[in-house]
Amino acid sequence: MDILEYNRQAWNRESLNDGEWSVPVSEEIISAARNGAWQVVLTPLKPVPKSWFGNLHGKKILCLASGGGQQAPVLAAAGAVVVSFDLSDVQLEKDRMLAKRDKLDITCIRGDMADLSQFAAESFDLVFHPVSNVFVPDVEIVWQQCFRVLKPKGDLLAGFMNPSLFLFDHDESERTGKIEVKYKLPYAEPDSLDQAGLKELEESGRALEFSHSLQTQIGGQLKTGFVIADLYEDYWPNAVPLSKFSPTSIATRATKP
Numbered sequence: 001m002d003i004l005e006y007n008r009q010a011w012n013r014e015s016l017n018d019g020e021w022s023v024p025v026s027e028e029i030i031s032a033a034r035n036g037a038w039q040v041v042l043t044p045l046k047p048v049p050k051s052w053f054g055n056l057h058g059k060k061i062l063c064l065a066s067g068g069g070q071q072a073p074v075l076a077a078a079g080a081v082v083v084s085f086d087l088s089d090v091q092l093e094k095d096r097m098l099a100k101r102d103k104l105d106i107t108c109i110r111g112d113m114a115d116l117s118q119f120a121a122e123s124f125d126l127v128f129h130p131v132s133n134v135f136v137p138d139v140e141i142v143w144q145q146c147f148r149v150l151k152p153k154g155d156l157l158a159g160f161m162n163p164s165l166f167l168f169d170h171d172e173s174e175r176t177g178k179i180e181v182k183y184k185l186p187y188a189e190p191d192s193l194d195q196a197g198l199k200e201l202e203e204s205g206r207a208l209e210f211s212h213s214l215q216t217q218i219g220g221q222l223k224t225g226f227v228i229a230d231l232y233e234d235y236w237p238n239a240v241p242l243s244k245f246s247p248t249s250i251a252t253r254a255t256k257p
Helices: 003-016 027-034 071-077 089-102 139-149 163-167 170-176 195-204 214-224
Strands: 060-064 081-086 106-110 124-129 150-161 227-234 249-255
Touching: 003 089, 027 071, 027 089, 060 071, 060 139, 071 081, 071 089, 071 106, 081 089, 089 106, 124 139, 139 150, 139 214, 150 163, 150 214, 214 227, 214 249
Parallel strands: 060 081, 060 124, 081 106, 124 150
Antiparallel strands: 150 249, 227 249
């Protein structure tokens, strides 16, 4: 199976259906961002602390796998020079639409988050990478790519899922009211699914997902050369029952020395 192409098509469908992460922000939100009132998320709910960004005016930001007309336009309206790099054609088109509508400095490029070879080394001041490495089999390659394209003292702001999330079948938990361990980690689709799960995946048309350990998420950033400066945890109560009992995602701020 060509995982990259499968997930590209899946995210195109998701975006065409105006999923949660595919609804462009309003003109009012862009106007507010231009006046200094803005926020963006790396994880489902918590806004990223503004201290993680510093002064955005003129800052070169790579919005990595975060198309959809939400994050890149807000950061551009707040003063950044933004490149939106995403696998989905439709997600990128929404960033393009807002760039044209609101006259924003956004360059949209389609590609794989695990291959940033078209960018020169030390091209960006900041990489903004919300929860999306769940869709790639090897997250450590993503960290290596981010490290290369960041300038010294540049920051990687990344969101990712708590690996414990993948122990459970959340649709089943929603139906039964019970949260029971079902899968072994590391979780990787389609290999981790039984026949019923494969059928459900096929019918849903959603993107393939992969769990990653904290050793490869946080430890992988450290091994690549980043210094972790801060982190926080987040929940997702309306999406997964586990969120009633445990954080389901993590965001990190890492600096390239």
